[in-house]
Amino acid sequence: MTGGITPSTRPRYVLFDVDGTLMDAVSNQRQVWRAWANRYGLDADEVYRVALLTRPTETFAQVAADHDPHECLTALHELEDEDVRSGVYTAFDGAAELLHALPRGSWALVTSNYEHRVRGRFRRTGLPMPDLVVDAAAVAEGKPSPVPYLRAAALLGAEPQDCLVIEDAPSGVRSGLRAGMTVWGVNSEAAVEGVHRHFGSLRDAVPHILAFASGARGDTAA
Structure with a gap:
């Protein structure tokens, strides 16, 4: 293998918050x-x-x-x-492209809302429907507890260290960090405390998220 970013042989997974991360609500x-x-x-x-x-x-x-x-x-x-x-919902720029590009079974939604509402919003915005949604009814403890993200990883058959969390809010960031996952922040001018990388918009993060999902070891941290 020549120099530069090298691929990992371990599967990678991306876990998304919804409101404020994939869509503006x-x-x-x-x-x-x-x-x-x-x-x-x-x-x-x-x-x-x-x-x-x-x-x-x-x-x-x-x-x-x-x-x-x-x-x-x-x-x-x-x-x-x-x-x-x-209501009127708007997906953030890059959300549809990103979710369509990720392999099925490699991503999930982790939300404090309820699954039927999330799926309803996805239909309204035209985003591809997720296979897995870990919602408020699926866990006894919500964010900032690590339980929601750990639950998603378990259902995907993933190890926490192989998961990338995409969040916009402090409670979600803390949840991902406590779960032992890589956490990137999006859609804010200032970085949320603790994130491994920060992007001002989801659009800016798209190529880096796809690189992580493909197993590029060089795109895991700042």
Whole structure:
């Protein structure tokens, strides 16, 4: 083998977050939480601020402690399902090209959302449908716990050290790092603390992700 990047004989896998990584859903999330807050007579901006940092049940405990959390969650799910049916979603530049180029069985989605909504959004944006989605219902602990990413690796038959995590948010980055995986950040001006590499956009990361998936050892870290 001549000098330069050398291929690895071990299979490589890519694990993607969804919202903020493969598709832009910020405005949808804000609208859903605003509608939910209005239903309960709460300050929508404050509710959304808390929701960005916590899981829904934790959000309810902070902003609507006097309401039944099961009722709160049902209301939120209704609004989210309606948004999947009628909302406007946009895949980030490069997402379709990237997912079509990755071999089947070499990638999965790891999300704090629910699988039926993710698949609905993928249909709306025209992204290729994933074979594997590890969603909120699949694990007892969500991000930043390593459990979601470890679960995805196990289902793919992958070792953590052979997995690349693509994330945009601190909790997801911590999840991937705690799982012992390579973690790259995308779609932000500043790098999230801890990432092995940072790209300002998903488009910028596409050739490097494909190189990793092909087994190029020279494209694993900064």
